Amino acid sequence: MDIREMVASITREILQSMNEAKxxxxxxxxxxFCDSQAHEAFADHFIQLKNHGICHDLLFLDGETSCWLGMHKIECGGAGKIIAADEYAPVPLEVPKDYDGIVIPEIDLDNAARVASGMKGTIKAEIIFSALVTGKFVLVGSDVPGIKRADRRTLATLTLPAAYEKRFHRHVQEMKELGVEFAEQKRLADRVIARLNAVRKKAEGVSEKPVLTPLDETEAVFTGRxxxxxxxxxxxxLQGTTLQVKQGTIVSPLAVDSLRERGITLSYLGKG
Incomplete structure (x- = not known):
């Protein structure tokens, strides 16, 4: 190869690598996910995310205190416990650093109680804690029974007793106050896309008009001031539905009358 051709080739490669870096x-x-089969129902979600240019990774729980992320086995470390199973794997607290948000389609009573109390000790609790502390969004499925998949199989039951269910919903409310967002499982991908689009537009300095964010068939969120x-x-x-607004939103007196006339219930996010 001529020296000039070689220099030109190297220059093109350098310029190409610089463009890729930008x-x-x-x-x-x-x-x-709770196990290696739980993700199968979310295949359409992943297609939807891909079509919007959003990458995703899957993490499978191998128990309450261990999980698999790709080929890495991640484990929670207790007091005085030394982990030697995978020296290259991150600890749960480090996992959210590589992501813009965390999606947990199903949460149970035990993990909800830990998150609401600020406790760690399980994979889900530590990942949620880390994500919230570092300003990452956390989306959790709202239409879940509160009893984990393994317990449903073992106990052959699909729901919690009334007393436990009441406590579970109380923990869910406390999680919302900490910043955890809830949506129907079928709409989690929609919420991820809306969340990331809002972040992108904010970074670009694009102002958005107040919009409705779908939660389920009977709820919506007003995002304006x-x-x-x-x-x-x-x-x-919105006729006959619930409209959720953020804390600090100003509601005009005429708006209150219009809401009442249309049978719309006003609910403040994060308010018990």
Missing amino acids: TEPSPRVLYV LLTADWVRSQPQ
Whole structure:
């Protein structure tokens, strides 16, 4: 090869690598599943995320205190416990650093209680704690029974007793106050896309008009700062539903009247 051709080839490679380095990395989320079969029902979610340029990884629990992320086995470390199973694997607290958000389709009474109390000791509790502390969003499935998959199989039951169920819902409310977001399992991918799009537009300095974020068939979230009667009248689909607003949102007196006329219940996020 002529020396000039070689120099030109090397120059092209250097310029190409510089352009690739400038490319904005794709956003990435982590889905945390109870076992290696739980993800099969979410195949459409992953297609939807891919179509929106969002990468995802899957983490499978191997028990309450251990899990698999790719080929790495991650374990919780207790007091005085030394982990030697996989020296290259991150500890649970380090996992959220590589992701823009965490998605946990199903949470149970035990983990909900740990998260609500600020306790660690399980994979889910430590990952949620780390994500919230570092400012990452955490999405959890809202339509779950509160009893983990393994317990449902072992005990041959699908629901918690009434007393435990009441306690589970109390923990869920406390998790919301800590910043955990809940949505129906079938809409988790929609919430991930909406969340990451909002972050991108904020980074680009694009201001958004107040919008409705779907939660389920009977709930929606108003994301603006001022709720007016004109806005309520422009949303006929809210008739007879619940409209959630953020703490600090100003609701005009005429908007209150419009909500009442249309049978719309107003609920403040994070308020017990």
